[in-house]
Amino acid sequence: MQKKDLGLAVLIIVVGFVVYLRNPLFLSPINLANTANLIGLFGLFAIGQGFVIMTGGIDLSVGSMIALLGVLFVELIGKYGVPWPLAMLIVIAAGTVMGLAHGLLITKLKMQPFVVTLCGLLIYRGVARGYTGEATAGFPFGATFPEVEWLTIGRSFGVPHSFIAMLLVGVICWVILHRSVFGRHLYAVGKNEDAARYSGIRTDAVVIAAYVICAVLTSIAAIYFAMFTRSVQPSSHGNFYELYAIAAAVLGGFSLRGGEGSIVGVMLGALLLQELQNLVNLLGIPSSLNFAVMGAVILAGVLADQQFTRYRERQRARAMELRGQDGRSAAG
């Protein structure tokens, strides 16, 4: 665990403790389980966003993808009776195609990530609304899908499976980002794409892979969300979720310039965001202030982190300067 992550964890515990003092319901099993479920849902695609931000890019289409793929999943198993494993595969394949399209447009046609995924945001949302004719996509009355429901909204020992899914994905992504050759290449591309290319790294492939990973994790999240809400309102489902993902990554120590961040960080970021939501609810703050609280905390967090980094760098520069002078006087 990096120092940054540790700081974030401390912040989460402190906030949690304060909320608990004001309202002991915070630590009640039911509140914890509900919050954990939300952390799992949002954490899943926030991790994906982390990979994209690592390249210095951004994926704004996440929320719309969750709506469109949610509609697709609900329709496939509810209306067309497609077996659920096949439906999941189709949804993930569709997500993969979207991620691939983003990556190819960005690397091969040199379009800006912001523009490409902004268009994705508009297109996917529009397609979802057009396909359903603005009607809510839902399961037929009384329909149940025990296996899928167990996988997505089920619980083991009180722990929601969405949370467990996020932990599993987190572990796998941690190995990929922090231990694999691909992860090293991703960091290198994010920090200095030119130098990475001059070292023989296939930078385009690395960037495309990041967008595909983001899209795949988003499609998994889309399935979880669809099962959680059980019906998908195509004009509002998933609205602004891309911003939650970006916020989680930034809180978790990612730099939008790329090349910085960790999986533990983005997961903690997603956790803190849900904790703040919960804080608003439990402390009786009007829920309309929800976004304002979130914005203020992110601003303060990033500012504090930056100041701390600058302070540390100054310290180090001073230490090195001192050492340099010692070296000279010893030599002279």
Add this chain to the structure above:
Amino acid sequence: MTSAQDLPAPLLVLDSICKTYPGVVALRDVTITVMPGEVLALIGENGAGKSTLMKILGGVIAPSSGRIIIDGLAHDRLSVAQSQGAGIAFVHQELNVFDNLDVAANIFLGRELRSGPFGLVDVRAMRAAAQPLLDRVGARFGPATSVAELSLAERQLLEIAKALSLDARVVIMDEPSSSLTLKETQVLMKVIADLKAQGIAVIYISHRLGEVEHCADRVVVLRDGQVAGGLTRAEISHDAMIRLMIGRDLKALYTPPARPLGPVILELEGVRNSTNPNAAASLSVRAGEIVGVAGLVGAGRTELAEAVFGITRLRGGSVKLDGAPLDISSPRSTIAAGVYLVPEDRKRTGLVLESAICENISMADLGSVSSRGLVSEARLHARAEAQRTRLGIKTADVDRKAAELSGGNQQKVVLGKWLSMRPRMIIFDEPTRGIDVGAKAEIYRLMRELADAGVGVMMISSDMEEVIGVSDRIVVLREGEVAGALDRADFSEHNVLKLAVGAH
């Protein structure tokens, strides 16, 4: 020093300026005096500290110690505004003009003339005010011309005009002639003489000693961050300047190959790149020799190297390695064949500065420090430690960021990356730019070792002393073509330049 009372007061004194960066001393006790209306040439090898000194003068960076005295007033450091206010103006190496504005708008950028109740920009007034400034520098273009249409030389005149508009008393020109044609340079010389006649001091930074000899009243030579010496008008000569700049005879550095030359390793035939698409270059590198590639800026040397390395596409011609066609479709494929490039700009393309030293060393070959796609930290470190020992990379810890190293040590990290693999052919592009003398000698020694071990070595360099001091053979490029090759017996600065400049 100017201590006598009867001399005019100096305009500007840099007094005992020191500048240290983490791990490097960029300037040490540099004292320079500038008199009104004199042309002071500041020369020195790359990395001697000229640019750092000028940045201090411009208020961009603060000195670690020392004083800057302007008109008798001492400052510990200057701000950009103070520097401008004192009449210090820059004509930059990378021109600071804006393509999308016209000439007058560039001159008055940030100080636009305004008129009317809303304070809108008064284009007409600016153009009228710009004209006399352009006349003073002898510009042949008008104030309404779009800068996008100006040649490099014209842009330089524009910058000088801008300096004049700021009531400049000292104009600092940093390598003003490096991209100019001979004729344009002559115009520049005339402008400098005019400035001088108007009582404006010029600090002229250049590698072109001929020009310095022609225009300077006084020369100050920097070497390794210190003033190596000064020359008065009467003392200025090519040899005197070179002696002060290098402080030693680089030819003495030359070590001949240990073995007779082997077979041809790299062979370029009729290679054409996009910069000079109509010119074709052919050259070859044999085992055991160091081939120096010389030429002026814009001769297409870096472009050639990058095309061979797979960064840019070749427009034609063939590249062979050990007699077989080399796949140059991407750096990945050339690296796989054992052809490596030590690029010109190590901070941008050579290293990932924000990554650790050990990460950089294994960056091109992570596969061999990992198993089943997972990187082994132990092997990553062992590999970095091996290169650190072999190359003498001075760092406390290979987990430190490459950005924290000095230039020479950074270059060693780039070398370590390639040496830890299986080199067959290494192209060095300006391998010692901005590197201290000690590290330079080590890099030369290393190149010789590689050549003796049978690795092909090609060295692109703009540093004449280096090309002559290190190479076994020199190939001179001119506008994308091979202008000629010299064997060791024919090496001289004169011969290289003659080929590089051509029959102008």
